[in-house]
Amino acid sequence: MKMLVAQKTLLLLCVGVSLAQDSNTAEKLKNIEERLRVTEETLEELKKENQVLRTFTKASSDKLKSIQAENKAKKVAFSVGLLASGSQSFGPFDTRKTLLYQKIFTNVGNAYDPNTGTFTAPVNGVYFFRFYVHAHTPNQMAVSLHKNDQLQCSVYSLKPESNANGSNGVVLSLQKGDEVYTQLWENSWVFDDGNSYTSFSGFLLFPV
Known part of the structure; x- marks a missing residue:
């Protein structure tokens, strides 16, 4: 009888540990998904900033070429x-x-x-x-x-x-x-x- 009780208690402990592990895994997956979402948003922001920088760089380059051409024409x-x-x-x-x-x-x-x-x-x-x-x-x-x-x-x-x-x-x-x-x-x-x-x-x- 005592052995049967011990076996049941051990089984319950195993089930509890398993549930706890499943809960931790789900939480970890949720955290990973959240970090991935934040990373994707950051990447999108970086892409936008990079595009702005490219546009600014091109505009600056075009302006410099225009100034150089104008200065050359003045000679x-x-x-x-x-x-x-x-x-x-x-x-x-x-x-x-x-x-x-x-x-x-x-x-x-x-x-x-x-x-x-x-x-x-x-x-x-x-x-x-x-x-x-x-x-x-x-x-x-x-x-x-x-x-x-x-x-x-x-x-x-x-x-x-x-x-x-x-x-x-x-x-x-x-x-x-x-x-x-x-x-x-x-x-x-x-x-x-x-x-x-x-x-x-x-x-x-x-x-x-």
Whole structure:
């Protein structure tokens, strides 16, 4: 009888321990699930923050590139001679001709195009331009500087008794894309050689 009671008591103890273990396991699983949920929420927050940082970084990079491009565009200066080598007279022609300066002394910003003889403003700003012209007697010498299609200033000598030299300069307010160039008048001559008597220069004074 006593043995039977002892066996029953032992069985009850085992059942109690088993129930307690099951309760602890369930609690542990619940805690694990809660920690996983918190971890997932944290990961989602980190993903959102990472996306915000990526957007901010891209915006900052784009802004930096824009500033660098703008600063580069503000560095503008060129000086060119009519002939790269040799000596030659140009003219006369029946119509006005844009002079193509081939000898590049400097072309910071690459705003001057030797293929067209045209300077194209890379930024809005105030620019200074000067040109020099040389011709031999007794040829008429006449050259003008133009902004787009508008004449700005000129040099002129009708029939020089000796070699003719002339220069002129002007400060112009330009919008991005405006073009500046020099033109030889009809029935006129200019001359150049290795001494670069005939030249064209300009630079950005300040952007606006």
